[in-house]
Amino acid sequence: MDPGFRRLSLPASLNSLQAFLEFAHTGADAAGLAAADRDQLDLVLEELLVNVARYAYQPGAGDVELAYAVEAGKLLVQIVDKGRIFNPLEKEEPDLRGNLENLPVGGLGIFLFRHLVDSPSYRREQDCNIVSFRFPRPDLLGT
């Protein structure tokens, strides 16, 4: 990975979420993100990290790493886990056209991640899931 990335590795659990968000805020400040963009960033990170916490290592446990670099007012973000293979970009989008009775329960978090970030990508490397993206999306800036 490029130098200039800051990294934080913690157990993949809901209890780590707050520490990850605070770590990411340092990056958001360095990139000069507006408050509205920071909330969007929190949302994207929550969706991805909660997903890793819930599914990556079940029934066991493991760590997840959040890394970011600041580049021209944007954040490059990477989330790495060593859990089971999961490509969030391949997951089918939930069908949200239904009515209350027949809505799909899952998939909303991944849907939000895909729609709120710029250039999302996934690769599997040395038994790791590596999800990368840029933030914010230029067309959603400050919305």
Next chain:
Amino acid sequence: MQIEPTQLDKAVLLKVIGRMDAESAPEFEQACERSIAQGARHLIAELSGLQYVSSMGLRSFLTVAQKLKSQNGSLSLCGLQGLPRQVFEMTKLIGLFPVYQSTDEAIAKL
């Protein structure tokens, strides 16, 4: 996240303030469940103080709305703004709820 319930004539008003995330979303669901258990059929969520909602929060809104609908009730949303409005619109879930600018408007429609 803070939830302030107020009993009205035909509904219970739940003022939700702060951030509804993976950790706090169940609290909203439980607050709604309590009102439903006490006989409420119409809930009005006042969301002008809601700063943040993630997919777990969306799921809680849906679960409560489904439950109320099956009992001929409703969950109305008022004062949606900022990121929560963006998230409800982006997922198109906004179309599944009665949405109002103000609680007065929501009460008048009951």
